[in-house]
Amino acid sequence: MFLELKNTTIGYKTPLIKGVETSLNLGDICLLIGNNGVGKTTLIKSILNQISLLEGEVFLGQKNIKILSNKEIAEQIAVVFSKSQIPANYTLTDLISLGKYIHYPYYFELKSTDKQEVEGIIESLNLTQYRDFPLQKLSDGNLQKAFIGRALAQNSPMIILDEPTTHLDEENKIIILKLLRNLAKTQNKLILFSSHDWRLAKEFSDKIWLINDEKLNAGIAEDILMKHDELLNPKLFNFNKEFRAPQIFAPTLQKEMLYSFLQKNFNKNLSFLKFEFKDRFWEISTHSFHRKFNSFEEITHFLQNLQ
Template sequence: MFLQLKKTDIGYKTPLIKGVETSLKLGEVCLLIGNNGVGKTTLIKSILNQIPVLDGEIFLNKKNIKILSSKEIAEQVAIVFSKSQVPANYTLKDLISLGKYIHYPYYFELNDSDRQEVDEIIESLNLNQYKDFQLQKLSDGNLQKAFIGRALAQNSPFIILDEPTTHLDEENKIIILKLLRNLAKKQNKLILFSSHDWRLAKEFSDKIWLVNDGKLDAGITEEILLKHHEILSPRLFQVNENFIPPQIVGPDLEKEMLYSFLQKNFKKNLSHLKVEFKDVFWEVSNDYFQEKCASFEEIAHLIENHH
């Protein structure tokens, strides 16, 4: 596991979140949700060792954060804030290049390899046509992608984003969220991001950290949400054009969660399957088999083994 919190109390003088016991690995996307004031930002600052934990320990790449310097943490973790200050007179390429300077004193110049990597990041974000634009002339969506590009230029295995889709329309939110998921899966990065627009964001996250009543509930996105009916009202988002769902039979909430989970993990036609909720298990069937599954992971494993 790349990030581990062991019996951790998070807060200032008194705990906001008590007894956190959870972990995340490279390649995972984790969505951090909770009401305002419950301690989400404090939790992020604690992971960065900007605020000392009140009790317990936090490990980053198997090292206790207490023994890591600020530079060592910056090499492991890149940060993207929702309201980042936009530097005056900087172009998009200038901003992304800034990510390289955590590796050098400020007076160094980037070498050819660095500049090539910055160009490749700009290309991968589909920002080539804007690379010489002043930051003030970029749309909100492209500006946010530029700040993500700066984080990528750090070459850190772990990226934390605070409300990365704030003030974006739904189309640009989906673009950013798809980008984050692709980064995690294709470049094996750990992504932890907070969002108030979690109903859409859940479609792209593997795990959820839900801060509620002074505790952190962590696990597979859909299974955490199924445990918390009080924050849900069913709604389906179609964000994966290559996904054709199976026939899903069950209550609206369970159907939504299964649809969300399958859409993230299977970019193919599953219409030959029927998946029915039977109160304590899911029954998965087609013309050739009928199996009982106790969890979403078991359903995914079954689908993989029958294809």
């Protein structure tokens, strides 16, 4: 295994995650997921030896991280944090090229093969038109992609990304995640990335590290998702004390939309109604009637007149 955590407890003065026993190999793509404040970034910094372990050990390429220098760790792991300092007076190409200097003294001129690889990364990220833009003039999304490009240019066997898709729209999320998955499978790289979105695991990840109740639950993505219904079934928030929900029979997305719509707009008891979503229509029924509606606007008019 390339990355191993053995009886590892992580935190500052008090533990955030206790007794971790897990590992990842080259070629794996793992989603690190958990609520805010549970220790995702702390875990990443502990793997990088930026924060001391409270207990246990972390091994990188079968070497204890405690005996590795910062340069040796950087040669093995490229990192993209969600908040990165923007170098002054750098263009996008300059930033991505920085990834190459882990292998050279800073005063070296990059080889032509290095420059070609940087150009290839810029193209793969759909950033060609911005190659000479100053970093300060890039959008948050393109700046995030540029920092990911720097990590790719580093050519390390492992890449860690802390919330890499935060500033990206859906199209660019897919571009980044497809690129990362392709790297893992064709170049045998280990990818560990954190996110709040479990859908990314279902579509792109092989494994999940789920942090919950000071424990890290690790395994095949689908196994972890099937064991944790709270990831697949988001909580329906109830902030309207007068509202009483009806029975709702619908797929998750449609159920969420209907629930939020009803409680925002109706301060009344609707528990005697049954809503079913069938063939793109909402059917509302009780023991005495059955009606079909095409839109929430139609439902609004019906409920407003309902005694």
